[in-house]
Amino acid sequence: QVQLVESGGGSVQVGGSLRLSCARSGRPLGGYVIGWFRQAPGKEREFVVGIRWSDGETIYTDSVKGRFTIYRDVAEHTVHLQMHRLKPEDTAVYYCAARWGLGLHTARLEYDNWGQGTQVTVSS
Numbered sequence: 001q002v003q004l005v006e007s008g009g010g011s012v013q014v015g016g017s018l019r020l021s022c023a024r025s026g027r028p029l030g031g032y033v034i035g036w037f038r039q040a041p042g043k044e045r046e047f048v049v050g051i052r053w054s055d056g057e058t059i060y061t062d063s064v065k066g067r068f069t070i071y072r073d074v075a076e077h078t079v080h081l082q083m084h085r086l087k088p089e090d091t092a093v094y095y096c097a098a099r100w101g102l103g104l105h106t107a108r109l110e111y112d113n114w115g116q117g118t119q120v121t122v123s124s
Helices: none
Strands: 002-007 010-013 018-026 032-039 046-052 058-060 068-073 078-083 092-100 118-123
Touching: 002 092, 018 032, 018 092, 018 118, 032 068, 032 078, 046 068, 046 078, 058 068, 078 092
Parallel strands: 010 118
Antiparallel strands: 002 018, 018 078, 032 046, 032 092, 046 058, 068 078, 092 118
16 A cells, blocks of 8 residues: 655645645555545546556646646655646645556546545635
8 A cells, every 4th residue: 555645735826836746654655646636515526647657658638738737746745736827627625546557547536545635725
């Protein structure tokens, strides 16, 4: 099992930036895919971006392409999500999650280790 802890959420104005971090404890992340999901009030939890730890390969949902960047810090066993040009529709609780295996899956059910979430609020 791997345990995940998110940090870095907060409140920003439209067009601002935030960086979220997902730190792990427990098993090393080799062999895992780390995904970021988000859930806005009254909506389903949706996939945002994922990264395969072994080679850094990534996958993004269309709405964040060109604005969000996911990357890994191998030395610190941490995955970061850099978010730029934030919009009100990015407001949500952001969760990082891990799945064992090499597939860059986007379905929530593919992930079985979840962090507690961190709130991101974008105001106009």
